[in-house]
Amino acid sequence: MKQVIKQHYEAGDDRRRQIASAARKLIAEKGFEGLRTREIADAVGINVATMHYHVPNKEALIVLIAESLGEELEADRAAMRRDGPPLELFEAELENYGQRLQKRPETMKVFSELMQRAGRDETIRRIMTPFADQWHNRFTEIFEQGIKTGDFRPGLNPVAAASITMGAAIHHRHKPKQEFAALKSELVNAFRKH
């Protein structure tokens, strides 16, 4: 009799979710380089071997994390409104991003870490680039429509403007929350017709 205390058994899928969640928290704290399988197991409250039962190796773990993040971003994207004046859609996208930055700062930290790793890791790149591209395409699309409607400057380069917007947004994750409003309004002024 090894186990005296009755232990709880969790269904496989739930455990995987718990593992993904714990791993994401740890990545947000210590970055990818500080991610340790043991710490994840501890955070979930299970043995390392149990963790490896659910997620065979670190490669699979990283894929799990990327997928988990992908699902969240996808859900968020699906909930966004897609009609209305382009300028308002643009502001809504930025506002949504600002909200997520405030309510779930972890998410964007993990996103950055994954994107950085995507530069060297083929597997991660395959999972992450679609999300970065989707986001970029969304902005490009908004700008294209906005140029037609006259919301945005004529002659605006939609692709470049989308890159600037994303760069500014991602870069902002380091900074104090209250400054986001200023960034947002400056981005709007940068592209809209005067």
Next chain:
Amino acid sequence: MKQVIKQHYEAGDDRRRQIASAARKLIAEKGFEGLRTREIADAVGINVATMHYHVPNKEALIVLIAESLGEELEADRAAMRRDGPPLELFEAELENYGQRLQKRPETMKVFSELMQRAGRDETIRRIMTPFADQWHNRFTEIFEQGIKTGDFRPGLNPVAAASITMGAAIHHRHKPKQEFAALKSELVNAFRKH
């Protein structure tokens, strides 16, 4: 008689430079998490112990790398022109950045890695933030002057515009070289008076 082959002895400071250079190359390739003392030693062509003679531990190594990068950025900054119409200064800064991105892509990769680590590492933060701030201040200054001269939009928020510029520039490091021109001209259009 252990040594049969005559070996070359390098002066301490030169070795440290060689070590810093090799370490930077490796970081650019594999990122911080992939940085191994042994690989650095191998790249320089010396024993691990010799490396530790010059750079006692990894902490010191990272400081060395940060300082090495700092010196390069500082030299670059010092060579920049600081007079003329603000709009031209702005374009010159961007052009200079684009050139560095093309000629020394390693530099900005290492910069990004260090900045990311700065978020969790006090020592690195102390070394790196001044450089990020200097860059940011430079843009802020240019925008402030340019608003007075009428080069830039009245009502432009210099600090926010500087953040957008930096975010866009840093974010661009992943992308193909030829697109930089489009980014640059779009940034100019975003802030200049129409």
Next chain:
DNA sequence: TGATCAATCAACCAATTGATTGATTTCCTG
């Protein structure tokens, strides 16, 4: 020239870390 010091190396160490093994416990279904 010889003594001192800086630079180098082979061998080794201790800690960390991802992963495995084999036994044990809980759950579920026919």
Next chain:
DNA sequence: CAGGAAATCAATCAATTGGTTGATTGATCA
């Protein structure tokens, strides 16, 4: 409720990795 499947754990392994030790070699200079 019996028995197989799913989930869990303690113990252990092998590889990696940052760092050390002690001896050796080359440079310098009085």
